[in-house]
Amino acid sequence: xxxxxxxxxxxxxxxxxxxxxxxxxxxxxxxxxxxxxxxxxxxxxxxxxxxxxxxxxxxxxxxxxxxxxxxxxxxxxxxxxxxxxxxxxxxxxxxxxxxxxxxxxxxxxxxxxxxxxxxxxxxxxxxxxxxxxxxxxxxxxxxxxxxxxxxxxxxxxxxxxxxxxxxxxxxxxxxxxxxxxxxxxxxxxxxxxxxxxxxxxxxxxxxxxxxxxxxxx
Amino acid sequence: xxxxxxxxxxxxxxxxxxxxxxxxxxxxxxxxxxxxxxxxxxxxxxxxxxxxxxxxxxxxxxxxxxxxxxxxxxxxxxxxxxxxxxxxxxxxxxxxxxxxxxxxxxxxxxxxxxxxxxxxxxxxxxxxxxxxxxxxxxxxxxxxxxxxxxxxxxxxxxxxxxxxxxxxxxxxxxxxxxxxxxxxxxxxxxxxxxxxxxxxxxxxxxxxxxxxxxxxx
DNA sequence: CGGTTAATTGAACGCATTCAACACGAGTGG
DNA sequence: CCACTCGTGTTGAATGCGTTCAATTAACCG
Numbered sequence: 001x002x003x004x005x006x007x008x009x010x011x012x013x014x015x016x017x018x019x020x021x022x023x024x025x026x027x028x029x030x031x032x033x034x035x036x037x038x039x040x041x042x043x044x045x046x047x048x049x050x051x052x053x054x055x056x057x058x059x060x061x062x063x064x065x066x067x068x069x070x071x072x073x074x075x076x077x078x079x080x081x082x083x084x085x086x087x088x089x090x091x092x093x094x095x096x097x098x099x100x101x102x103x104x105x106x107x108x109x110x111x112x113x114x115x116x117x118x119x120x121x122x123x124x125x126x127x128x129x130x131x132x133x134x135x136x137x138x139x140x141x142x143x144x145x146x147x148x149x150x151x152x153x154x155x156x157x158x159x160x161x162x163x164x165x166x167x168x169x170x171x172x173x174x175x176x177x178x179x180x181x182x183x184x185x186x187x188x189x190x191x192x193x194x195x196x197x198x199x200x201x202x203x204x205x206x207x208x209x210x211x212x213x214x215x216x217x
Numbered sequence: 218x219x220x221x222x223x224x225x226x227x228x229x230x231x232x233x234x235x236x237x238x239x240x241x242x243x244x245x246x247x248x249x250x251x252x253x254x255x256x257x258x259x260x261x262x263x264x265x266x267x268x269x270x271x272x273x274x275x276x277x278x279x280x281x282x283x284x285x286x287x288x289x290x291x292x293x294x295x296x297x298x299x300x301x302x303x304x305x306x307x308x309x310x311x312x313x314x315x316x317x318x319x320x321x322x323x324x325x326x327x328x329x330x331x332x333x334x335x336x337x338x339x340x341x342x343x344x345x346x347x348x349x350x351x352x353x354x355x356x357x358x359x360x361x362x363x364x365x366x367x368x369x370x371x372x373x374x375x376x377x378x379x380x381x382x383x384x385x386x387x388x389x390x391x392x393x394x395x396x397x398x399x400x401x402x403x404x405x406x407x408x409x410x411x412x413x414x415x416x417x418x419x420x421x422x423x424x425x426x427x428x429x430x431x432x433x434x
Numbered sequence: 435c436g437g438t439t440a441a442t443t444g445a446a447c448g449c450a451t452t453c454a455a456c457a458c459g460a461g462t463g464g
Numbered sequence: 465c466c467a468c469t470c471g472t473g474t475t476g477a478a479t480g481c482g483t484t485c486a487a488t489t490a491a492c493c494g
Contacts, residue, residue: 060353062434068356070349083346088353117331121338128341129300131348132287136277136305138355139285139394143482169441177356182482184442201441201491217279360450386473399450401474418459418473 015050015078019119022110023050027102032093039080041090047101049080054097055166058089059174069175071130072167078123094167138177146176147186148215151196151204161206232267232295236336239327240267244319249310256297258307264318266297271314272383275306276391286392288347289384295340311384355394363393364403365432368413368421378423 029052032038038049041060051073058070058079070089073079080101082088110116137149150172155163173180190196195211198204206212246269249255255266258277268290275287275296287306290296297318299305327333354366367389372380390397407413412428415421423429 066357068353070352083342083349088349114334117334117338121334121341124338124341124345125300128345128348131345131352132300132305134352135287135348135355136285138352140283140391174357179483180441181443181484185482188442396451397473398452398475402450405474 015076015123016115016119018113018115019078019123020050022107022116023048023100023102026106027100029098029100031098032096034093034096036093038091038093038099039087041087043087043090045080045082045085045087045104047080047103048078048107049091050100051075051077051079052098052100055094056091056097056099057094057167057171058091060089067174068177069171071134072171072175078126081120081123081127094171143176143178143182144186144189145215146178147172147183148190148195148212149217150176151190151206152212152216155204155206161209163204163206165202165204232293232340233332233336235330235332236295236340237267239324239333240265240317240319243323244317246315246317248315249313251310251313253310255308255310255316256304258304260304260307262297262299262302262304262321264297264320265295265324266308267317268292268294268296269315269317272311273308273314273316274311274384274388275308277306284391285394286388288351289388289392295343298337298340298344311388360393360395360399361403361406362432363395364389364400365407365412365429366434367393368407368423369429369433372421372423378426380421380423382419382421 053075056073056079059067061067079091137146155161169180169183173183191198195208196204197207270292273290273296276284277287278284296308354363386397386400390400408415412425413421414424
Protein backbone atom coordinates (compact mmCIF):
# COMPACT_ATOMS: atom_id res chain seq x y z
CA UNK A 1 0.00 0.00 0.00
CA UNK A 2 1.33 3.39 -0.94
CA UNK A 3 0.25 6.96 -0.53
CA UNK A 4 -0.09 9.28 -3.44
CA UNK A 5 1.98 11.90 -1.73
CA UNK A 6 5.30 10.41 -2.63
CA UNK A 7 4.62 8.52 -5.80
CA UNK A 8 3.01 10.56 -8.50
CA UNK A 9 4.83 13.20 -10.39
CA UNK A 10 2.30 16.02 -10.20
CA UNK A 11 3.62 17.72 -13.28
CA UNK A 12 2.13 15.06 -15.48
CA UNK A 13 -0.57 13.43 -13.37
CA UNK A 14 -4.27 13.73 -14.19
CA UNK A 15 -7.06 13.66 -11.63
CA UNK A 16 -7.50 10.14 -10.36
CA UNK A 17 -10.38 8.16 -11.76
CA UNK A 18 -12.06 8.03 -8.35
CA UNK A 19 -12.41 11.79 -8.19
CA UNK A 20 -13.45 12.20 -11.81
CA UNK A 21 -16.15 9.65 -11.24
CA UNK A 22 -17.48 11.31 -8.08
CA UNK A 23 -17.50 14.67 -9.81
CA UNK A 24 -19.40 13.33 -12.79
CA UNK A 25 -21.89 11.55 -10.61
CA UNK A 26 -22.59 14.24 -7.99
CA UNK A 27 -21.76 17.37 -9.93
CA UNK A 28 -23.01 19.16 -12.97
CA UNK A 29 -21.56 20.55 -16.13
CA UNK A 30 -21.61 24.26 -16.89
CA UNK A 31 -20.58 26.29 -19.91
CA UNK A 32 -18.91 29.70 -19.74
CA UNK A 33 -18.38 32.27 -22.44
CA UNK A 34 -15.08 33.93 -23.11
CA UNK A 35 -14.16 36.31 -20.23
CA UNK A 36 -17.01 35.11 -18.09
CA UNK A 37 -16.26 34.74 -14.40
CA UNK A 38 -16.43 31.25 -12.92
CA UNK A 39 -15.87 32.36 -9.37
CA UNK A 40 -14.84 35.67 -7.87
CA UNK A 41 -12.00 36.68 -5.65
CA UNK A 42 -13.23 36.69 -2.01
CA UNK A 43 -16.04 34.28 -2.86
CA UNK A 44 -16.47 31.48 -0.42
CA UNK A 45 -14.63 28.35 -1.51
CA UNK A 46 -17.51 26.03 -2.22
CA UNK A 47 -16.93 23.99 -5.37
CA UNK A 48 -14.33 21.83 -7.01
CA UNK A 49 -13.93 22.37 -10.74
CA UNK A 50 -12.60 20.20 -13.52
CA UNK A 51 -12.00 21.79 -16.87
CA UNK A 52 -13.54 19.73 -19.67
CA UNK A 53 -12.76 22.00 -22.61
CA UNK A 54 -11.32 25.45 -23.16
CA UNK A 55 -8.80 27.40 -21.10
CA UNK A 56 -9.21 29.08 -17.71
CA UNK A 57 -7.06 31.66 -15.95
CA UNK A 58 -7.03 32.60 -12.30
CA UNK A 59 -6.30 36.22 -11.40
CA UNK A 60 -6.03 38.49 -8.44
CA UNK A 61 -6.51 42.23 -8.67
CA UNK A 62 -5.43 44.43 -5.81
CA UNK A 63 -6.71 47.79 -4.68
CA UNK A 64 -4.78 49.92 -7.15
CA UNK A 65 -5.73 47.79 -10.13
CA UNK A 66 -2.54 45.79 -10.61
CA UNK A 67 -3.37 42.29 -11.71
CA UNK A 68 -1.55 39.03 -11.09
CA UNK A 69 -2.43 35.97 -13.12
CA UNK A 70 -2.12 32.93 -10.86
CA UNK A 71 -2.15 30.23 -13.48
CA UNK A 72 -3.66 28.88 -16.66
CA UNK A 73 -5.67 25.67 -16.69
CA UNK A 74 -6.25 23.26 -19.56
CA UNK A 75 -8.69 20.41 -20.21
CA UNK A 76 -8.36 17.73 -17.58
CA UNK A 77 -6.99 20.11 -14.95
CA UNK A 78 -8.63 20.51 -11.57
CA UNK A 79 -8.92 24.07 -10.32
CA UNK A 80 -10.55 26.08 -7.55
CA UNK A 81 -8.54 24.00 -5.10
CA UNK A 82 -7.75 26.95 -2.96
CA UNK A 83 -6.79 27.02 0.62
CA UNK A 84 -8.59 28.99 3.29
CA UNK A 85 -12.31 29.80 3.44
CA UNK A 86 -12.31 32.41 0.65
CA UNK A 87 -10.83 32.50 -2.83
CA UNK A 88 -7.65 34.52 -3.12
CA UNK A 89 -8.00 34.45 -6.89
CA UNK A 90 -10.90 34.67 -9.25
CA UNK A 91 -11.29 32.24 -12.15
CA UNK A 92 -12.30 33.37 -15.61
CA UNK A 93 -12.92 31.61 -18.87
CA UNK A 94 -10.08 32.62 -21.16
CA UNK A 95 -11.88 30.99 -24.05
CA UNK A 96 -15.39 29.60 -24.11
CA UNK A 97 -15.23 26.51 -21.95
CA UNK A 98 -17.05 23.67 -20.29
CA UNK A 99 -16.53 22.95 -16.63
CA UNK A 100 -17.57 20.03 -14.50
CA UNK A 101 -18.27 21.28 -10.99
CA UNK A 102 -19.26 19.73 -7.71
CA UNK A 103 -19.96 21.12 -4.26
CA UNK A 104 -17.27 20.29 -1.78
CA UNK A 105 -19.93 19.29 0.72
CA UNK A 106 -21.03 16.59 -1.73
CA UNK A 107 -17.51 15.28 -2.04
CA UNK A 108 -17.16 15.44 1.71
CA UNK A 109 -19.84 12.79 2.06
CA UNK A 110 -17.21 10.41 0.76
CA UNK A 111 -14.64 11.38 3.37
CA UNK A 112 -12.55 8.43 4.34
CA UNK A 113 -12.71 7.01 0.86
CA UNK A 114 -9.01 6.36 0.46
CA UNK A 115 -9.01 6.69 -3.30
CA UNK A 116 -10.76 10.00 -3.10
CA UNK A 117 -8.57 11.49 -0.40
CA UNK A 118 -5.60 10.44 -2.43
CA UNK A 119 -6.93 12.19 -5.51
CA UNK A 120 -7.51 15.42 -3.61
CA UNK A 121 -4.04 15.26 -2.19
CA UNK A 122 -2.54 14.59 -5.62
CA UNK A 123 -4.35 17.58 -7.09
CA UNK A 124 -3.22 19.79 -4.22
CA UNK A 125 0.35 18.66 -4.78
CA UNK A 126 0.08 19.46 -8.46
CA UNK A 127 -1.10 22.93 -7.50
CA UNK A 128 1.81 23.35 -5.12
CA UNK A 129 4.24 22.38 -7.84
CA UNK A 130 2.78 24.99 -10.17
CA UNK A 131 2.99 27.70 -7.53
CA UNK A 132 6.60 26.85 -6.71
CA UNK A 133 7.56 26.93 -10.38
CA UNK A 134 5.83 30.28 -10.61
CA UNK A 135 7.86 31.65 -7.71
CA UNK A 136 11.06 30.60 -9.46
CA UNK A 137 9.85 32.26 -12.65
CA UNK A 138 9.09 35.58 -10.96
CA UNK A 139 12.13 35.98 -8.75
CA UNK A 140 15.40 37.37 -10.06
CA UNK A 141 14.85 36.62 -13.75
CA UNK A 142 15.14 39.07 -16.61
CA UNK A 143 12.18 39.87 -18.83
CA UNK A 144 13.85 37.90 -21.62
CA UNK A 145 14.23 34.83 -19.44
CA UNK A 146 10.67 35.05 -18.15
CA UNK A 147 9.22 35.16 -21.63
CA UNK A 148 11.51 32.39 -22.83
CA UNK A 149 10.54 30.17 -19.91
CA UNK A 150 6.89 30.85 -20.54
CA UNK A 151 7.09 29.85 -24.19
CA UNK A 152 9.10 26.79 -23.23
CA UNK A 153 6.48 25.64 -20.76
CA UNK A 154 3.74 26.02 -23.36
CA UNK A 155 5.74 24.12 -25.94
CA UNK A 156 6.97 21.13 -24.00
CA UNK A 157 4.62 18.28 -23.78
CA UNK A 158 3.81 19.05 -27.42
CA UNK A 159 4.99 16.71 -30.13
CA UNK A 160 6.66 19.12 -32.51
CA UNK A 161 7.99 22.56 -31.77
CA UNK A 162 4.75 24.32 -32.60
CA UNK A 163 2.28 25.40 -29.95
CA UNK A 164 -0.89 27.35 -29.45
CA UNK A 165 -0.85 30.56 -27.41
CA UNK A 166 -4.36 30.69 -25.99
CA UNK A 167 -3.85 33.86 -23.96
CA UNK A 168 -3.27 37.40 -25.09
CA UNK A 169 -0.21 39.52 -24.36
CA UNK A 170 -1.82 41.16 -21.35
CA UNK A 171 -2.40 37.82 -19.68
CA UNK A 172 1.17 36.77 -20.38
CA UNK A 173 2.39 40.06 -18.91
CA UNK A 174 0.29 39.73 -15.77
CA UNK A 175 1.46 36.16 -15.31
CA UNK A 176 5.11 37.12 -15.64
CA UNK A 177 4.98 40.35 -13.66
CA UNK A 178 5.82 42.48 -16.70
CA UNK A 179 4.08 45.07 -18.85
CA UNK A 180 2.48 44.19 -22.14
CA UNK A 181 5.03 46.32 -24.00
CA UNK A 182 7.98 44.50 -22.48
CA UNK A 183 6.47 41.13 -23.35
CA UNK A 184 5.96 42.30 -26.90
CA UNK A 185 9.53 43.56 -27.17
CA UNK A 186 10.96 40.30 -25.87
CA UNK A 187 8.87 38.31 -28.32
CA UNK A 188 10.09 40.32 -31.28
CA UNK A 189 13.63 40.09 -29.94
CA UNK A 190 13.41 36.29 -29.80
CA UNK A 191 11.93 36.33 -33.27
CA UNK A 192 14.73 38.52 -34.63
CA UNK A 193 17.24 36.06 -33.25
CA UNK A 194 15.40 33.25 -35.03
CA UNK A 195 14.78 31.41 -31.76
CA UNK A 196 11.01 31.35 -32.20
CA UNK A 197 8.70 32.17 -35.07
CA UNK A 198 5.17 33.59 -34.91
CA UNK A 199 3.05 32.70 -37.94
CA UNK A 200 0.16 34.47 -36.16
CA UNK A 201 -0.24 36.26 -32.81
CA UNK A 202 -1.66 33.15 -31.25
CA UNK A 203 0.65 30.46 -32.56
CA UNK A 204 4.38 29.99 -32.41
CA UNK A 205 7.08 27.56 -33.34
CA UNK A 206 10.42 27.03 -31.64
CA UNK A 207 13.11 27.16 -34.28
CA UNK A 208 16.21 26.93 -32.09
CA UNK A 209 15.32 24.93 -29.03
CA UNK A 210 18.83 24.91 -27.54
CA UNK A 211 18.98 28.69 -27.67
CA UNK A 212 15.62 28.92 -25.92
CA UNK A 213 16.58 26.28 -23.37
CA UNK A 214 19.77 28.19 -22.59
CA UNK A 215 17.61 31.09 -21.40
CA UNK A 216 15.64 28.87 -19.02
CA UNK A 217 17.73 28.25 -15.92
CA UNK B 218 -17.32 13.47 9.17
CA UNK B 219 -15.31 16.17 7.50
CA UNK B 220 -12.17 16.37 5.43
CA UNK B 221 -9.33 18.60 6.40
CA UNK B 222 -9.19 20.06 2.94
CA UNK B 223 -11.95 22.53 3.43
CA UNK B 224 -11.94 23.20 7.11
CA UNK B 225 -8.63 24.27 8.48
CA UNK B 226 -7.14 27.62 7.78
CA UNK B 227 -3.62 26.63 6.81
CA UNK B 228 -2.17 29.99 7.70
CA UNK B 229 -2.53 29.26 11.36
CA UNK B 230 -2.78 25.47 11.59
CA UNK B 231 -0.11 23.34 13.21
CA UNK B 232 0.72 19.75 12.22
CA UNK B 233 -2.04 17.47 13.44
CA UNK B 234 -1.35 15.43 16.54
CA UNK B 235 -1.52 12.18 14.58
CA UNK B 236 1.40 13.14 12.40
CA UNK B 237 3.46 14.62 15.19
CA UNK B 238 3.01 11.41 17.11
CA UNK B 239 4.03 9.18 14.22
CA UNK B 240 7.07 11.33 13.55
CA UNK B 241 8.14 11.21 17.16
CA UNK B 242 7.63 7.47 17.36
CA UNK B 243 9.21 6.38 14.07
CA UNK B 244 11.64 9.20 13.45
CA UNK B 245 14.68 10.65 15.10
CA UNK B 246 15.85 14.04 16.18
CA UNK B 247 18.86 15.70 14.61
CA UNK B 248 20.70 18.93 15.36
CA UNK B 249 22.17 21.23 12.74
CA UNK B 250 24.62 24.07 13.08
CA UNK B 251 24.08 27.47 11.56
CA UNK B 252 24.36 27.29 7.74
CA UNK B 253 24.49 23.51 7.73
CA UNK B 254 22.59 21.81 4.95
CA UNK B 255 19.65 19.62 5.93
CA UNK B 256 18.99 18.34 2.45
CA UNK B 257 20.34 19.37 -0.93
CA UNK B 258 18.66 20.52 -4.09
CA UNK B 259 18.27 17.50 -6.43
CA UNK B 260 18.44 15.09 -3.50
CA UNK B 261 15.85 12.39 -3.56
CA UNK B 262 12.80 13.31 -1.51
CA UNK B 263 13.04 10.81 1.31
CA UNK B 264 12.17 12.36 4.65
CA UNK B 265 9.57 14.50 6.30
CA UNK B 266 10.91 17.14 8.67
CA UNK B 267 9.41 19.01 11.58
CA UNK B 268 11.29 21.93 12.97
CA UNK B 269 11.58 21.74 16.75
CA UNK B 270 13.73 24.79 17.38
CA UNK B 271 15.60 27.37 15.32
CA UNK B 272 14.88 28.69 11.85
CA UNK B 273 15.28 26.98 8.47
CA UNK B 274 15.35 28.44 4.96
CA UNK B 275 14.85 26.65 1.67
CA UNK B 276 16.79 27.90 -1.34
CA UNK B 277 17.36 27.13 -4.96
CA UNK B 278 20.48 28.21 -6.81
CA UNK B 279 20.53 28.10 -10.58
CA UNK B 280 23.44 27.62 -12.95
CA UNK B 281 24.64 31.24 -12.98
CA UNK B 282 24.56 31.54 -9.20
CA UNK B 283 21.35 33.48 -8.73
CA UNK B 284 19.62 32.34 -5.60
CA UNK B 285 15.95 32.19 -4.72
CA UNK B 286 14.86 31.68 -1.14
CA UNK B 287 11.72 29.54 -1.17
CA UNK B 288 10.58 30.13 2.37
CA UNK B 289 11.49 30.41 6.02
CA UNK B 290 10.33 27.84 8.55
CA UNK B 291 9.80 28.27 12.28
CA UNK B 292 9.37 25.87 15.22
CA UNK B 293 6.35 23.64 14.69
CA UNK B 294 6.46 23.93 10.89
CA UNK B 295 6.67 20.89 8.67
CA UNK B 296 9.07 21.17 5.75
CA UNK B 297 10.64 19.05 3.05
CA UNK B 298 7.11 18.39 1.79
CA UNK B 299 8.14 18.74 -1.78
CA UNK B 300 6.46 17.38 -4.80
CA UNK B 301 8.13 15.18 -7.39
CA UNK B 302 10.89 12.64 -6.81
CA UNK B 303 13.72 15.16 -6.22
CA UNK B 304 14.03 18.30 -4.14
CA UNK B 305 13.70 21.51 -6.11
CA UNK B 306 15.06 23.41 -3.14
CA UNK B 307 17.71 22.73 -0.58
CA UNK B 308 17.06 23.30 3.14
CA UNK B 309 19.61 24.96 5.38
CA UNK B 310 19.73 25.80 9.05
CA UNK B 311 19.50 29.58 9.27
CA UNK B 312 20.29 29.38 12.95
CA UNK B 313 21.39 26.36 14.93
CA UNK B 314 18.33 24.15 15.07
CA UNK B 315 16.79 20.86 16.05
CA UNK B 316 14.78 18.85 13.56
CA UNK B 317 12.56 15.84 14.01
CA UNK B 318 12.78 13.70 10.87
CA UNK B 319 11.17 10.54 9.64
CA UNK B 320 11.53 8.50 6.44
CA UNK B 321 8.52 8.75 4.21
CA UNK B 322 8.59 5.01 3.79
CA UNK B 323 8.02 4.68 7.53
CA UNK B 324 5.06 6.99 7.40
CA UNK B 325 3.79 5.12 4.38
CA UNK B 326 3.32 2.02 6.54
CA UNK B 327 0.40 3.90 8.04
CA UNK B 328 -1.24 4.61 4.73
CA UNK B 329 -4.98 4.55 5.04
CA UNK B 330 -4.82 6.00 8.50
CA UNK B 331 -7.37 8.73 7.97
CA UNK B 332 -5.96 11.02 10.60
CA UNK B 333 -2.53 10.76 9.12
CA UNK B 334 -3.59 11.34 5.52
CA UNK B 335 -5.51 14.34 6.70
CA UNK B 336 -2.45 15.73 8.44
CA UNK B 337 -0.30 15.32 5.33
CA UNK B 338 -2.94 17.03 3.25
CA UNK B 339 -3.25 19.87 5.72
CA UNK B 340 0.49 20.42 5.65
CA UNK B 341 0.55 20.37 1.86
CA UNK B 342 -2.23 22.92 1.79
CA UNK B 343 -0.33 25.14 4.16
CA UNK B 344 2.64 24.92 1.83
CA UNK B 345 0.46 25.82 -1.14
CA UNK B 346 -0.83 28.86 0.68
CA UNK B 347 2.72 30.03 1.37
CA UNK B 348 3.74 29.58 -2.25
CA UNK B 349 0.70 31.48 -3.54
CA UNK B 350 1.36 34.33 -1.15
CA UNK B 351 4.95 34.35 -2.34
CA UNK B 352 3.82 34.63 -5.98
CA UNK B 353 1.70 37.66 -5.07
CA UNK B 354 4.66 39.19 -3.27
CA UNK B 355 7.02 38.78 -6.23
CA UNK B 356 4.80 39.89 -9.09
CA UNK B 357 4.29 43.58 -9.96
CA UNK B 358 5.27 45.00 -6.60
CA UNK B 359 7.81 47.72 -5.98
CA UNK B 360 10.86 47.11 -3.81
CA UNK B 361 9.30 49.29 -1.14
CA UNK B 362 6.11 47.25 -1.11
CA UNK B 363 7.97 43.96 -1.04
CA UNK B 364 10.04 44.94 1.95
CA UNK B 365 7.01 46.38 3.72
CA UNK B 366 5.03 43.20 3.14
CA UNK B 367 7.90 41.12 4.39
CA UNK B 368 8.20 43.06 7.63
CA UNK B 369 4.45 42.91 8.05
CA UNK B 370 4.39 39.14 7.70
CA UNK B 371 7.11 38.80 10.31
CA UNK B 372 5.34 41.11 12.70
CA UNK B 373 1.78 39.88 12.58
CA UNK B 374 0.96 37.06 14.86
CA UNK B 375 3.20 38.82 17.38
CA UNK B 376 1.63 40.49 20.37
CA UNK B 377 3.18 43.94 20.22
CA UNK B 378 4.73 45.65 17.26
CA UNK B 379 8.22 44.34 17.89
CA UNK B 380 9.63 41.35 16.08
CA UNK B 381 12.79 39.39 15.59
CA UNK B 382 14.48 39.34 12.19
CA UNK B 383 16.23 35.98 12.17
CA UNK B 384 17.61 36.25 8.64
CA UNK B 385 20.26 38.54 7.23
CA UNK B 386 19.74 41.09 4.47
CA UNK B 387 20.95 38.71 1.77
CA UNK B 388 18.30 36.15 2.68
CA UNK B 389 15.61 38.81 2.66
CA UNK B 390 16.83 40.01 -0.73
CA UNK B 391 16.84 36.52 -2.21
CA UNK B 392 13.38 35.88 -0.86
CA UNK B 393 12.01 39.10 -2.34
CA UNK B 394 13.86 38.95 -5.65
CA UNK B 395 15.87 42.07 -4.90
CA UNK B 396 19.50 42.94 -4.24
CA UNK B 397 20.85 43.38 -0.77
CA UNK B 398 21.50 47.07 -1.43
CA UNK B 399 17.92 47.72 -2.45
CA UNK B 400 16.62 45.97 0.66
CA UNK B 401 18.92 48.06 2.79
CA UNK B 402 17.81 51.27 1.12
CA UNK B 403 14.14 50.46 1.57
CA UNK B 404 14.70 49.67 5.24
CA UNK B 405 16.40 52.98 5.90
CA UNK B 406 13.70 54.73 3.89
CA UNK B 407 10.97 53.18 6.06
CA UNK B 408 12.98 54.14 9.10
CA UNK B 409 13.37 57.73 7.95
CA UNK B 410 9.62 57.94 7.54
CA UNK B 411 9.22 56.66 11.10
CA UNK B 412 7.20 53.66 9.92
CA UNK B 413 9.52 51.12 11.49
CA UNK B 414 12.43 51.36 13.90
CA UNK B 415 15.52 49.16 14.08
CA UNK B 416 17.09 49.09 17.53
CA UNK B 417 19.55 46.53 16.14
CA UNK B 418 20.09 44.88 12.74
CA UNK B 419 18.10 41.87 13.79
CA UNK B 420 15.17 43.41 15.59
CA UNK B 421 12.55 45.91 14.55
CA UNK B 422 9.45 47.61 15.79
CA UNK B 423 6.51 48.88 13.78
CA UNK B 424 5.86 52.45 14.81
CA UNK B 425 3.13 53.37 12.31
CA UNK B 426 1.20 50.25 11.49
CA UNK B 427 -1.37 51.96 9.25
CA UNK B 428 1.37 53.43 7.09
CA UNK B 429 2.99 50.03 6.73
CA UNK B 430 -0.34 48.33 6.06
CA UNK B 431 -1.07 50.88 3.33
CA UNK B 432 1.96 49.60 1.46
CA UNK B 433 0.75 46.02 1.61
CA UNK B 434 -1.99 45.67 -0.95
C1' DC C 435 -14.46 48.08 -46.57
C1' DG C 436 -14.60 50.83 -42.20
C1' DG C 437 -14.46 50.20 -37.17
C1' DT C 438 -12.59 48.16 -33.23
C1' DT C 439 -9.50 45.78 -30.44
C1' DA C 440 -4.89 43.88 -29.84
C1' DA C 441 -0.12 44.15 -30.67
C1' DT C 442 4.02 46.53 -31.94
C1' DT C 443 7.31 50.23 -31.99
C1' DG C 444 9.58 54.61 -30.43
C1' DA C 445 11.42 57.95 -27.04
C1' DA C 446 11.98 59.56 -22.39
C1' DC C 447 11.88 58.52 -17.81
C1' DG C 448 12.65 56.22 -13.35
C1' DC C 449 13.46 52.47 -10.30
C1' DA C 450 16.41 48.93 -9.10
C1' DT C 451 20.97 47.31 -10.07
C1' DT C 452 25.88 47.53 -10.23
C1' DC C 453 30.22 48.75 -8.65
C1' DA C 454 32.64 50.99 -5.20
C1' DA C 455 33.67 52.99 -0.82
C1' DC C 456 32.61 53.43 3.83
C1' DA C 457 30.57 52.37 8.59
C1' DC C 458 29.35 49.43 12.04
C1' DG C 459 29.49 45.35 15.25
C1' DA C 460 31.20 41.19 16.99
C1' DG C 461 34.98 38.51 18.08
C1' DT C 462 40.07 38.00 19.04
C1' DG C 463 44.37 38.77 20.84
C1' DG C 464 47.84 41.94 22.49
C1' DC D 465 40.91 48.17 27.38
C1' DC D 466 42.17 49.16 22.88
C1' DA D 467 43.64 47.81 18.21
C1' DC D 468 42.83 44.79 14.61
C1' DT D 469 40.14 42.11 11.57
C1' DC D 470 36.36 40.04 9.33
C1' DG D 471 31.73 39.77 8.18
C1' DT D 472 27.64 42.34 7.49
C1' DG D 473 25.18 46.33 6.49
C1' DT D 474 24.78 51.03 4.68
C1' DT D 475 25.52 54.74 1.51
C1' DG D 476 26.89 57.06 -2.97
C1' DA D 477 27.23 57.59 -8.02
C1' DA D 478 26.51 55.83 -12.53
C1' DT D 479 24.44 52.60 -15.48
C1' DG D 480 20.77 49.99 -17.55
C1' DC D 481 16.56 47.45 -17.81
C1' DG D 482 11.86 47.70 -17.78
C1' DT D 483 8.25 51.08 -17.54
C1' DT D 484 5.46 54.82 -19.12
C1' DC D 485 3.28 57.52 -22.40
C1' DA D 486 2.31 58.14 -27.09
C1' DA D 487 1.86 56.92 -31.84
C1' DT D 488 1.56 53.44 -35.35
C1' DT D 489 0.50 49.02 -37.33
C1' DA D 490 -1.75 44.66 -37.71
C1' DA D 491 -5.54 41.45 -37.10
C1' DC D 492 -10.40 40.56 -36.59
C1' DC D 493 -15.37 41.14 -37.45
C1' DG D 494 -19.18 43.26 -38.86
